[in-house]
Amino acid sequence: MKLMNKTLLALMIAFGATAASAHNHGGKTEAAGTVVAVAAGNPDFSTLVTAVKAAGLVDTLNGNGPFTVFAPTNAAFAKLPAGTVENLLKPENKDTLVAVLTYHVVPGKVTAADVVKLDTATTVNGKAADITVAGGAVKIDGANVTATDIKASNGVIHVIDSVILP
Template sequence: MKKLISVFFFVVFSVSAVAGHHAKDEHNDIVDTAASKDIFSTLVTAVKAADLVNTLKGDGPFTVFAPTDEAFAALPPGTIEMLLKPENKQTLVKILTYHVVAGKVTAKDVASLSDATTVEGSKVMVSANMNKVMINDASVIKADVMTSNGVIHVIDTVLLPNDVKAAL
């Protein structure tokens, strides 16, 4: 019985912590929410280098497919450092805006799409099957991180527009 009560309190505490954390994100914009998560330090650095902070702090709403630090680390060696150089800002902006869709697109909405037009101007392919959502070759590993100006879907791969992919 003691063990059952302990498990019950653990589950209630865990659910409360997650729910509270989720609700907190809804009061922060996309940039502040990403900056508060350890897994997005590379993304936040890139957004700053591309001068997109004010844009992503704007009214929106925006949907951001946010690659984790591990996703950025999987790029060819030296790619991140190269993209963060001021002379490559235009390419960095192109890559980052390829991760953004205008409007608030929740997981429920994403699951019914076959593609979405990004702020960069190109389309990303969307597929959903067996409780797995893919954006191009990236898996959505956490969906619906709600923010005050949109929603973040965490992905495991950096999305690259075709012309950038060919150049890397």
């Protein structure tokens, strides 16, 4: 639990740096950027941002949304077999990359309070991802949710420790 709290604190600090231009409305802070901008402002998501750009999804995820993004960290991408990320980033594999990335996005704004009430979530990819809650830990398709409710102007980000595959 201490490790999870330290990880959450580190992620909150890192995301806080991205929200330097955040607006405070009656005690509630809203990030000024889209889900892409918030992710791009955090170096722990550089692989994800590179993949979103390679897939041509930047404009979509900068749109009105709202979107809920289950965002894998660089460490999550590093868990994949050697060469997987590099292979997915090749132009000839764009369709596969889009399928993987859109599996990490749920239409609408689904907060942590909402997620824990779900058994599945239908992704933008069209496929359902399994959600489990046990002992206070939340998983989506086996990936641990390590930080939640990181606000963006067009949605919310939940951090996960593994890449989930459709």
